[in-house]
Amino acid sequence: MSDNMFVLNGREVSFDPGQTILEAAEACGVQIPTLCHLKGTTPTGECRICVVEVQGADMLVTSCSTPVEAGMQVKTESPRVVTERKKILEQLLTSGNHNCAISGSDNGNWTEFQLQVQKNDASSELCPVWGDCKLQELAYQYQVKITPSSPQRDYYPSEMANPMIIRDFSRCILCGRCIKACNEVQVNRAISMGYEGDKAKVVTPGDHPLSESDCVFCGECVQACPVGALVEKKARHIWRPWETEKIRTTCPYCGVGCQQLLHVKDGKIVKVTGVEDAEPNQGRLCVKGRFGYDFIYSKDRLKTPLIRENNEFREASWDEALDLVARKFKEIIRENGPDAIAGVSCARSINEDSYQMQKLFRAVIGTNNIDHCART
Ligand code: SF4
Ligand code: SF4
Ligand code: SF4
Incomplete structure (x- = not known):
């Protein structure tokens, strides 16, 4: 060989x-x-x-x-490998509040078990990641079941205080992926493993909520979490994977061009994730790209151009607005020359639009007064 x-x-x-x-x-x-x-x-x-x-x-x-x-x-x-994997899966399932269909589905105490789950979750909904969970998937693959009488750890209460992320410690399998995502992928160093043995927990310095830590709410940890221990607050209990269509797009916020997947249910975005193995972001997103999609549903969103007359705005057609801008530009150039005009391109624009903008100013208007606003 x-x-x-x-x-x-x-x-x-x-x-x-x-x-x-x-x-x-x-x-x-x-x-x-x-x-x-x-x-x-x-x-x-x-x-x-x-x-x-x-x-x-x-x-x-x-x-x-x-x-x-x-x-x-x-x-x-091999049989030895499969036996070991089953044992590991059983330990992981019994270590937390794993109330998906695998748990105790053939057990006579199902109702009692579900009532306990409802108490832990403060909800009668199934686990928020049911159908989108690596542990659940493997438990099905290796046919592992647990019963309500299996030993379970004491759970830390869920942390609901954060604006974007719910931390459900009862479902944490202490795999450490979130810590790697935070420390090695995003290099934010906001979380680490804390306490020991049965008390082990992912913590911020001083074990404060994420909102009182160095966390920047990029959500990389949520995307990395293989179970329902970290979930997007806005998306919790409002979608299941089979109800959504995943649409790939480019993030609208800045010129980096991060690739994202919009999870769309009934024509509405319910969550956003980064596209793994795609340039330039390789799955990473910032807080705006991952959580800032609500603005597209704002009732205050401008949908037509506005023209100011007598200090009041009135709606106008695109033709009317563009004719007005062209007329004013011509007047300014005639009276004061092209350098009396400056263009500021939006940093959210794509490269092609920014290129066209500088071409318009340099070649058509005749000035080098062209810049773009800082990334917001
Ligand atoms: S985290 Fe996964 S394994 Fe646990 S209850 Fe939810 S779906 Fe089931
Ligand atoms: S949201 Fe980002 S910064 Fe905050 S803990 Fe998760 S990975 Fe770290
Ligand atoms: S990735 Fe999820 S399950 Fe793993 S340690 Fe972090 S919170 Fe717990």
Whole structure:
């Protein structure tokens, strides 16, 4: 076997030097489940759901943090691996308030269980991420069920105080993805793991609510959370994945051109996420791009040009407004020359519009007085 080959589920495949087992497997189309792994950040092997069997190794190894070696023989779904994954999933499900259909669905105490869930959630709705949850998906895949009598940790109450994000500690599986998203992807360093053992919790310095911390509400942690522990406040309980259409678009706020997905239900945006693996943002968004979409539904939004007459605005057609602007520009140029006019282009404009704006000012009006406003 050559230096860049190893055996994956009985098949000889190649790998690149430095690749982990997880990366090499993905590169040849073999999916290994992950929960804590966040692409592009330091792997921790925290959740251990990605364990695989390596011939000759006493213990199962975490594929996200183990480099491939030439000649290695790896099995990703052996009976030993599947048994371990089921055990891990059961522990994760029992560690929190996981009231989706998997939990105790064949248990006689279902009503009692649901009443407890209702008390924890202060709502009779199903978990807000039901149908869009990695833990739920894996529990179905590996057919893991828990019962209401399973041991559960004491939950910290949900943090509802923040303007954009609800932190539901009862559903947190302590995978650490949010911390990696905050510290390594966005480099905001607003959160870390705090306390120990049963009391472990994702905290801000001093364990204050996000709204009293260095958090800038970029929402990267929400996008990274594989379960319902972090949810968008505005989107909670108003959508399910099968009810929405995902429409890719460019963020309207500034000239960076971040790629985003609008989750649209009945013609209305219910949430926004960044497009993973797309330039320039690779899934990242700022607070405006992720949460600032309400303005498009504002009743105060201008829909027609306004012309000021006698200190009052009146609605006008585009033709009338543009004719008026052209007439005034001509008057100013005639009386004071083209440098008496300056253009300020909106920083939210796309590159092509900004290019046209400077062309209009330089080539048509005849001035270099052209700039754009600072990004807002
Ligand atoms: S977080 Fe996931 S696993 Fe837990 S209740 Fe919600 S859907 Fe189920
Ligand atoms: S919203 Fe952004 S800054 Fe705040 S905790 Fe999440 S990732 Fe960090
Ligand atoms: S809040 Fe979500 S991403 Fe963060 S540790 Fe908990 S489950 Fe993981």
